[in-house]
Amino acid sequence: MVATDKRQEIQLARDLIEGKPEAFDRFVEVFRSKVFQYALMMCGHREDAEEVAQDTLFKVFENFDQLRDPERVRPWVFRIARNACYMKRRKSVFAPTQELSLEDFLPHSEGDGSRKLEIADWSALPDDQVLRAELRDVIHQAIQELPEMYRAAIMLRDVEELTTEETAQVLDVSQEVVKTRLHRARLAVRAKLDEYLRRRQSGVAKG
Amino acid sequence: METGKHKHDCKEVFALLSEYLDAELDAERCDEIRKHLDDCPPCIEFLESLKRTVSLCHGCQTAEQPPPLNPEVREKLMAAYRKSMQNRARQGL
Numbered sequence: 293m294v295a296t297d298k299r300q301e302i303q304l305a306r307d308l309i310e311g312k313p314e315a316f317d318r319f320v321e322v323f324r325s326k327v328f329q330y331a332l333m334m335c336g337h338r339e340d341a342e343e344v345a346q347d348t349l350f351k352v353f354e355n356f357d358q359l360r361d362p363e364r365v366r367p368w369v370f371r372i373a374r375n376a377c378y379m380k381r382r383k384s385v386f387a388p389t390q391e392l393s394l395e396d397f398l399p400h401s402e403g404d405g406s407r408k409l410e411i412a413d414w415s416a417l418p419d420d421q422v423l424r425a426e427l428r429d430v431i432h433q434a435i436q437e438l439p440e441m442y443r444a445a446i447m448l449r450d451v452e453e454l455t456t457e458e459t460a461q462v463l464d465v466s467q468e469v470v471k472t473r474l475h476r477a478r479l480a481v482r483a484k485l486d487e488y489l490r491r492r493q494s495g496v497a498k499g
Numbered sequence: 500m501e502t503g504k505h506k507h508d509c510k511e512v513f514a515l516l517s518e519y520l521d522a523e524l525d526a527e528r529c530d531e532i533r534k535h536l537d538d539c540p541p542c543i544e545f546l547e548s549l550k551r552t553v554s555l556c557h558g559c560q561t562a563e564q565p566p567p568l569n570p571e572v573r574e575k576l577m578a579a580y581r582k583s584m585q586n587r588a589r590q591g592l
Contacts, residue, residue: 311584313577320568320576328565338563345565346572353579357587394514399545409541414548431559450556456523475517482552 297322298366298453305362324349326452327373331380333435333447340380348373367458370448374462389439397479412489427485434484438477445470446477508535512542516549 301322307315324345331344351372359368399409417423435443435451448459449470459474460467512535518524519532536543 308580309587313580316577316580317573320573324565324568326560329560329563332561332563342565349576350579353576354583356580356583357590398510398513399541401541409544411544411548414544414551417551427555428559431556432561435556446556450553451559453557456521471518471523475514478517478549478552478556481556482549485552485555486548 301365302362305359305365308356309359309362320349323352323369327369330370330373330447330452331377333432333451334374334377334440334443335380336436337380340377344373344376344380347376347379351376364458366452367454367462370452370454371462374444389441392439392442392476392480394476394479397476397483412486412493414486414489416493417489427488430485430488431481434481435477437484438480442473442477442480445473446481449474450478509539509542512536512539513545516546517553520546520550520553 301319304315304319304322308319327348328341328345331341331348332338335341335344348369352369355372359365399411401409435446438446444463445459448454448462449456454462456467456470456474460470463470512519512532515524515528515532519529522529524532536546
């Protein structure tokens, strides 16, 4: 669970600051995996993600004396990882940013005069393993298709569960900018999920 | 999402739904949205789908893992950690 993960990360950082090297391997294991997964979503290439994870950990340990507050370890590591990702910019995934407009995500009412929206029935989602795995794939694909600035916002805020303030620090933008990008990113991911669910529900209905 | 004045309100609410979900709006704005939602089932339906999206994203990291750590790389990382701890000791921290 994320809250437990966060507490564990903070404790590992605290132990390392206090000079307890037995926390070292666990710290490396936790953050290497975390940064690799983030970088894979941000860079889109396994090779790049492996290099980002390694470069980030080097920077983390080289600068470990600068980490004063173990509570800040997650945003601190992600800030370093974010810079390492920038070094791996490739055109396909860091293409010039196309702005997402709110208007594009406004749902429409069904044309029968009712107030019913043309969206999937989200209340009927079965809570089964297969669907959950499929939805994860849809989410990953949707996030990877987002322009980089929106992808970074949703990865840090919703997937990694940093606060708005921490995300703003990692990305070097204001909290207002984080909120704007996050909302558009969520709407884009929601739209992809909705599209998927509608297809699935019409398939089920047809039997 | 509706027509006329109500439609205008829907648009305003639509723009603020994430901040509403994240409890990042001031009390006055929050009340306005709550009041609108009380009277607008389509906005509630949309809000629920957005809420579900956010909860599905939580902790939704890819299942991919990096290859095992090369022992030489581990040694280099450990050396960097030791060096930076010596700096910390020199700074009297």
